[in-house]
Amino acid sequence: MSSQDIPEENLPAAQRGTHAPKPADDKNPFADPGLPPHEHRIQDIDERAAKRSERTVALLFTVSMLATIGFIASFVAIPHDKSIYVFPLGHVNAMNLALGLTLGVALFTIGAGAVHWARTLMSDEEVADERHPIEASPEVRAKVHADFKQGAKESVIGRRKLIRNTMLGALTLVPLSGVVLLRDLGPLPGTKLRHTLWNKGKLLVNMNTNEPMRPSDIAVGSLTFAKPEGLDEHDHGFQNEIAKAALMLIRLEPEAIKDKRELEWSHEGIVAYSKICTHVGCPISLYEQQTHHALCPCHQSTFDLADGARVIFGPAGHALPQLRIGVNDEGYLEALSDFEEPVGPAFWERG
Numbered sequence: 001m002s003s004q005d006i007p008e009e010n011l012p013a014a015q016r017g018t019h020a021p022k023p024a025d026d027k028n029p030f031a032d033p034g035l036p037p038h039e040h041r042i043q044d045i046d047e048r049a050a051k052r053s054e055r056t057v058a059l060l061f062t063v064s065m066l067a068t069i070g071f072i073a074s075f076v077a078i079p080h081d082k083s084i085y086v087f088p089l090g091h092v093n094a095m096n097l098a099l100g101l102t103l104g105v106a107l108f109t110i111g112a113g114a115v116h117w118a119r120t121l122m123s124d125e126e127v128a129d130e131r132h133p134i135e136a137s138p139e140v141r142a143k144v145h146a147d148f149k150q151g152a153k154e155s156v157i158g159r160r161k162l163i164r165n166t167m168l169g170a171l172t173l174v175p176l177s178g179v180v181l182l183r184d185l186g187p188l189p190g191t192k193l194r195h196t197l198w199n200k201g202k203l204l205v206n207m208n209t210n211e212p213m214r215p216s217d218i219a220v221g222s223l224t225f226a227k228p229e230g231l232d233e234h235d236h237g238f239q240n241e242i243a244k245a246a247l248m249l250i251r252l253e254p255e256a257i258k259d260k261r262e263l264e265w266s267h268e269g270i271v272a273y274s275k276i277c278t279h280v281g282c283p284i285s286l287y288e289q290q291t292h293h294a295l296c297p298c299h300q301s302t303f304d305l306a307d308g309a310r311v312i313f314g315p316a317g318h319a320l321p322q323l324r325i326g327v328n329d330e331g332y333l334e335a336l337s338d339f340e341e342p343v344g345p346a347f348w349e350r351g
């Protein structure tokens, strides 16, 4: 059905009359093609179709509410370290997956509901607006005010109470996703960062090969990552433990080591430092052989590994903790104790 089938007095103000084409003239060098005749949507002329659209929009907003509730339930109910197998990703953290999916659905369905509402139920009339001076006159401001009220009226939000109520519900619930995440700001870790899996006699295992290491396996100038023996990536709690115990092994020329304690805690120039940055805990992964500097890729904190891993640049406020190492009777590298200071972000210790 076209606009000609609807009595003009029943049309919204913006749809009455047409914007007629205008030929080019001296003032306007380009011809104005005008607006094409308006084609009404099925929802404009069939109340049952409009009701169907209304129910679809309400369904999308309701799905958003359920997804937000699912988000909160996932956050509360799924253990932080639970992993599940997902093809083709492999093992992923179950809580992260659930949070991502539910929040994605909650936001998507709000957007989809709003778009469907706008496309099927709000006015879709094209309106020609003539250019006018930038400064708005009182009449224009009054017209904007009137247009705003007209827009609110044409959005049918007053009449479609089901849409209004479900939209308000979805928009009210979705911010709760952010609020519940605030729980992760606490509690403070207390003494948890003071203890790692390292202790006297624990072998240093190469993180790539899973083999214990001898000093001869580590070349001068190389960077090797190590973990405590017995810590397997399929173990329950692996992520928590490796986040505290991950180690960098660097072999320096002993005479290049400036710090006396560092030299005493090393073995034949091999020094072992926590791989966890003392700023906010990113894994350090870059090492510059000539300068003996280790660089954190997150915010560029730089540590001098030949001088007690002190901070020489960047936001980290604390040197990297060093692990005291030696070799056992069979010639394998082993820890001689746990770290003597907490690993990871130093700001936990403030105040």
Ligand code: FES
Pocket: 277, 278, 279, 280, 281, 282, 296, 297, 298, 299, 300, 301, 314, 315, 316
């Ligand atoms: S986490 Fe390393 S510099 Fe910020």
